[in-house]
Amino acid sequence: MVQIPKKIPTYDQMMNPLISALRELGGSGSIEEIYEKVIKIMNLPDDIVEIPHGDRPGAQTEVAYRLAWTRTYLKKYGILENSSRGIWSLSPAAKNIESVDPNEVVKKVREMTNQCKGTEDLPQEQDIDAALDIEKTEKKPDWREELLSVLVSMSPDAFERLVQRLLRESGFTHVEVTGRSGDGGIDGKGIVKINGFLSFYVMFQCKKYQGSVSASQVRDFRGAMLGRTDKGLLITTGSFTRDAIKEATRDGAPPIDLIDGNQLVEKLKELSLGVKTEIIQVESVEVDKEWFASI
Structure with a gap:
């Protein structure tokens, strides 16, 4: 404990x-x-x-x-x-x-x-x-804890493929995983369109962590994407330190969106990726004594 x-x-x-x-x-x-x-x-x-x-x-x-x-x-x-x-x-x-x-x-x-x-x-x-x-x-129901444990136990390449599928299901196109190509810390890239008009080229990084992602790791990710894109996405099964959150939105630097473990499992549930949601209806039966009396 x-x-x-x-x-x-x-x-x-x-x-x-x-x-x-x-x-x-x-x-x-x-x-x-x-x-x-x-x-x-x-x-x-x-x-x-x-x-x-x-x-x-x-x-x-x-x-x-x-x-x-x-x-x-x-x-x-x-x-x-x-x-x-x-x-x-x-x-x-x-x-x-x-x-x-x-x-x-x-x-x-x-x-x-x-x-x-x-x-x-x-x-x-x-x-x-x-x-x-x-x-x-x-x-909170314990399905979140169970799902996070499953994600942490996945192999790095399987986790990257999961993120690739997640981004595709979320509207990204041309999603590629480049993590094993030694691409300077970039695990993948894709394009997201806003209302069918504006397109943003996004690079992402996946961190299969149990702990917290630090500000220095956010800076390293930004350094790897610098000059190649104006938008970054960092996804982790863990969490982010407060300094990491501040670093991600630092003035004058390309912004990086952060997705922590709790947000990740909620998104997987929303998209039904490896998560089945069952709506249980409770039946209430009431005997209408007046109806029987009227016969």
């Missing part, structure tokens, strides 16, 4: 920063926008922000994991709501609320969920998984 440093803020410590983040974002925001804003408000250093939650491939950060529970607690408390498109917002009840008492939030939510009866103590760091297990149905 990964030892979690004490300097990482607990989910209850992030409640008021999250509320402030949403107010700064205009009352609503995506998970990514909220995450970045909370980090900025709390002035969290990169060495804390980049600590992964667990050691599985493509694991989210510990801060992101705890912030997810922060959202869940505040939603149950009634001051947050979220849409089916993953946008979180302050509820009408939060209109005049600038801050909350984290202890009161935890107490009320636990009473509502019949958890931790007889105690008002906040969970200890080493018990965070058990203490936060208040809404199992809202946890």
